[in-house]
Amino acid sequence: MAVQSGTYKGVSAADRAADRRRRLLDAALSVWADPDQRTTMTAVCRAAGLTERYFYESFGGLDEVLSAVVEEVGSEIESTTLAAADAAGADPAARITAAVAAFVDLLVADPRKGRVAIIEAAALPGLRARRTQLLRHFAHLAAEEAQHHAARRHEDELAGLLFIGGMAEVVTAWLEGALDVAPEEVVATASRAYLGLYPT
Structure with a gap:
C-alpha cells in the first residue's frame, strides 16, 4: 500500500x-x-x-514481519557483541568474554529476543533456513575473531560452528527454564569453551 x-x-x-x-x-x-x-x-x-x-x-504478510524481527534481532546481536569485543582491546580472552557478556546481557534485558531468534524461528519452516544461515554467519564471525592467533582456517570454521551451536543449545535451555544458572556462569563457561576451541 x-x-x-x-x-x-x-x-x-x-x-x-x-x-x-x-x-x-x-x-x-x-x-x-x-x-x-x-x-x-x-x-x-x-x-x-x-x-x-x-x-x-x-x-x-505474517512471515514477512516475523522475518523482519529475526533480522533485526540478529543485527542487534552482531553489532552489540562486535562493539564489546573491540572495546575490550587486543587480548583474546578479554575480547571473547566481553562479547559473550554483551550477548548474555542483551538476553537478560529482553529474553524475548533470544526466544524468537533461537527457539521460535526454528519451529517455522519459512524461517528455519534463515535461522541456520544466521547461526553459520555467527560461526564465521567466531572463526574470524580467532584468525589472529589460530591459522587453521577450515578447523576454525568447524570450531565456530561447534561454539555457536553449543551457545544456541545453552540459550534454549536457559530461556526455557531447563538450565538454572546465573548469567555470569553462562559467560564464564562459554568463554572457556571458546578459548578451548581456539587456544592462544
Missing part, C-alpha cells in the same frame, strides 16, 4: 508510517515470544493497536 503524503499535526506521512512499522515490529516480537499466545496477524495488529490496513502498509 502506498504511503499517503502530507503532514498531520506536524508529523510527516513517512514518519507516521515508520512509527506504525516500529509498533508492528515491537508487537510481533511480544506476541511471537509469548508461548501462551498464537502468533497471527490479527494478534500482532491488536498488540500494536493498528488495523490490518496499516499492517499491509509495511508488510506483505
Whole structure:
C-alpha cells in the first residue's frame, strides 16, 4: 500500500508510517515470544493497536514481519557483541568474554529476543533456513575473531560452528527454564569453551 503524503499535526506521512512499522515490529516480537499466545496477524495488529490496513502498509504478510524481527534481532546481536569485543582491546580472552557478556546481557534485558531468534524461528519452516544461515554467519564471525592467533582456517570454521551451536543449545535451555544458572556462569563457561576451541 502506498504511503499517503502530507503532514498531520506536524508529523510527516513517512514518519507516521515508520512509527506504525516500529509498533508492528515491537508487537510481533511480544506476541511471537509469548508461548501462551498464537502468533497471527490479527494478534500482532491488536498488540500494536493498528488495523490490518496499516499492517499491509509495511508488510506483505505474517512471515514477512516475523522475518523482519529475526533480522533485526540478529543485527542487534552482531553489532552489540562486535562493539564489546573491540572495546575490550587486543587480548583474546578479554575480547571473547566481553562479547559473550554483551550477548548474555542483551538476553537478560529482553529474553524475548533470544526466544524468537533461537527457539521460535526454528519451529517455522519459512524461517528455519534463515535461522541456520544466521547461526553459520555467527560461526564465521567466531572463526574470524580467532584468525589472529589460530591459522587453521577450515578447523576454525568447524570450531565456530561447534561454539555457536553449543551457545544456541545453552540459550534454549536457559530461556526455557531447563538450565538454572546465573548469567555470569553462562559467560564464564562459554568463554572457556571458546578459548578451548581456539587456544592462544
